[in-house]
Amino acid sequence: MFPRHLTRQFSGQLRRFQSTLVIAEHNNETLSPITQNTLTAAKKLGGELTVLVAGTKCGPAAEALAKAEGLSKVLVAESEAFKGFTSENLAALIVATQNQNKYTHIVAGASSLDVIGIKSADTFVRSVYAGNAIQTIQAIDPIKVLSVRGTSFEPATLGAGSAAIEKVPTDGFDTKLTAFVSQELSKSDRPELTSAKVVVSGGRGLKSGDNFKLLYDLADKLNAAVGASRAAVDAGYVPNDLQVGQTGKIVCPDLYIAVGISGAIQHLAGMKDKDLFKAVPEMTQKL
Amino acid sequence: MARVLVGVKRVIDYAVKIRVKPDKTGVVTDGVKHSMNPFDEIAVEEAVRLKEKKIASEIIAVSCGPAQSQEVLRTALAMGVDKGIHVEISGPEYKTLQPLHVSKILAKIAQNEKVDLVIVGKQAIDDDCNQTAQMTAGFLDWSQATFASKIEKGDNDITVTREIDGGLEVIKSKLPAVVSADLRLNEPRYATLPNIMKAKKKPIQKLTPKDLGVDVSPRIKIVSVEEPPTKQPGQIVPDVDTLIAKLKDAGLC
Numbered sequence: 001m002f003p004r005h006l007t008r009q010f011s012g013q014l015r016r017f018q019s020t021l022v023i024a025e026h027n028n029e030t031l032s033p034i035t036q037n038t039l040t041a042a043k044k045l046g047g048e049l050t051v052l053v054a055g056t057k058c059g060p061a062a063e064a065l066a067k068a069e070g071l072s073k074v075l076v077a078e079s080e081a082f083k084g085f086t087s088e089n090l091a092a093l094i095v096a097t098q099n100q101n102k103y104t105h106i107v108a109g110a111s112s113l114d115v116i117g118i119k120s121a122d123t124f125v126r127s128v129y130a131g132n133a134i135q136t137i138q139a140i141d142p143i144k145v146l147s148v149r150g151t152s153f154e155p156a157t158l159g160a161g162s163a164a165i166e167k168v169p170t171d172g173f174d175t176k177l178t179a180f181v182s183q184e185l186s187k188s189d190r191p192e193l194t195s196a197k198v199v200v201s202g203g204r205g206l207k208s209g210d211n212f213k214l215l216y217d218l219a220d221k222l223n224a225a226v227g228a229s230r231a232a233v234d235a236g237y238v239p240n241d242l243q244v245g246q247t248g249k250i251v252c253p254d255l256y257i258a259v260g261i262s263g264a265i266q267h268l269a270g271m272k273d274k275d276l277f278k279a280v281p282e283m284t285q286k287l
Numbered sequence: 288m289a290r291v292l293v294g295v296k297r298v299i300d301y302a303v304k305i306r307v308k309p310d311k312t313g314v315v316t317d318g319v320k321h322s323m324n325p326f327d328e329i330a331v332e333e334a335v336r337l338k339e340k341k342i343a344s345e346i347i348a349v350s351c352g353p354a355q356s357q358e359v360l361r362t363a364l365a366m367g368v369d370k371g372i373h374v375e376i377s378g379p380e381y382k383t384l385q386p387l388h389v390s391k392i393l394a395k396i397a398q399n400e401k402v403d404l405v406i407v408g409k410q411a412i413d414d415d416c417n418q419t420a421q422m423t424a425g426f427l428d429w430s431q432a433t434f435a436s437k438i439e440k441g442d443n444d445i446t447v448t449r450e451i452d453g454g455l456e457v458i459k460s461k462l463p464a465v466v467s468a469d470l471r472l473n474e475p476r477y478a479t480l481p482n483i484m485k486a487k488k489k490p491i492q493k494l495t496p497k498d499l500g501v502d503v504s505p506r507i508k509i510v511s512v513e514e515p516p517t518k519q520p521g522q523i524v525p526d527v528d529t530l531i532a533k534l535k536d537a538g539l540c
Contacts, residue, residue: 084456088430088431123510129299130412131515132304134515135511138508140508178461179458181457185454198539240471241450246415255534283530287540
């Protein structure tokens with residue numbers, strides 16, 4: 001209908017009106033890797049890119065993010081109100097930022113199932129039914145709020161960029177609705193489950209928590225993270241946060257070794273007809 | 288004593304292997320076994336336990352969907368819920384019903400019924416959204432405690448242990464509040480036959496979104512629903528040496 005160059009000009013103009021706010025995830029000391037995956041997803045939307053870092057100590061994350069390429073601005077909101085990153089106070093801040101700057105998209109990383117592909121500024125791909133169906137949806141609303149699945153997007157490099165860091169006012173965001181009390185994190189020297197290149201997972205077949213040591217030994221040889229099936233978590237062999245699956249972590253490693261897990265056929269091949277209590281130590285020894 | 292509202296959703300049973308419709312408009316639901324969303328069973332169980340501990344005075348269960356949603360309400364009633372509210376939404380509007388619509392409905396009912404606590408499952412296993420609790424809290428301007436694995440009630444607040452990446456977190460939320468139940472909050476009970484019979488006499492109120500003043504017109508268009516890409520069949524190796532050799536060839540270890 002229109003000459004091609006006109007159409008292109010038109011869509012170029014539309015693109016310029018897009019602006020995206022990315023909510024950074026960090027722990028007041030380091031930037032969470034998922035933010036880098038989120039940046040890649042946000043870039044696919046086109047338009048200007050701003051990142052918001054909120055917390056009690058935002059320096060390290062903000063400085064790391066300022067080096068990301070293609071960012072126009074890093075907004076920093078440092079306040080005691082954001083202790084424990086309670087949703088109520090963060091939401092108030094995000095809404096205020098949105099009201100001021102009128103973004104077309106607000107994006108964050110998700111640890112649960114969310115957007116796995118971006119087809120255009122309003123058309124997104126997500127997985128439903130525990131990954132057994134892939135749904136493409138078109139969002140009608142003018143402002144799109146989306147969370148992206150980290151494992152579906154490459155991490156953006158934090159290199160040559162030099163975005164300006166700008167402090168934003170933080171008064172009035174303490175809703176006092178929810179207070180952070182304490183945190184109990186599982187300590188581990190192994191790579192983080194969601195970003196590990198190799199994952200060794202154990203299931204009910206391990207029979208006890210003690211037997212998970214076999215997997216830890218194998219994981220150490222492979223520099224792998226250790227995961228678990230719901231059965232192993234429910235039986236108390238390992239803590240909840242190791243659970244992989246629909247209600248646990250979504251992992252996407254290069255190599256996933258499933259031991260004593262009934263679920264899929266492609267589990268540790270060769271172990272099918274062999275006792276895993278012999279095969280796992282044998283593998284550990286030979287690696 | 289607190290009044291508690293629980294949200295329950297009728298979904299395809301978790302054990303069913305779903306099939307995508309050939310015309311890519313959705314998944315096959317006709318003649319497929321449905322049941323209460325597993326996370327909602329946990330939400331109902333927690334509400335009933337609060338009542339057993341004399342913390343809750345009355346429990347109301349809400350389900351939004353077609354006529355068959357009443358089945359899951361009956362299940363909730365058989366587990367110990369006092370009263371059901373069925374918000375009937377069917378046909379094309381049900382296909383594009385989203386957490387946004389449901390949370391507006393829940394928020395409205397929470398206000399009408401003067402509840403102190405809303406408990407929902409952390410996500411529905413069909414759309415896998417994980418949004419309804421958060422949005423409901425947002426609409427009500429109440430505090431939210433998501434992915435709860437333990438709830439303790441104080442005088443005017445609740446202390447909730449949450450499952451987070453890397454471990455557990457404890458927060459204190461002011462009442463009224465919205466809580467979403469994680470898998471390990473409790474082990475839901477089975478409805479016994481006598482209780483199933485008794486549940487038939489408990490009231491289910493029927494409402495429409497219009498009665499509540501909630502607009503359920505679509506905010507998304509479903510472009511397509513497809514099968515995930517199929518994986519290449521694997522192979523079975525005879526021993527550990529072959530396994531390691533193959534992994535090394537592929538540069539995986």
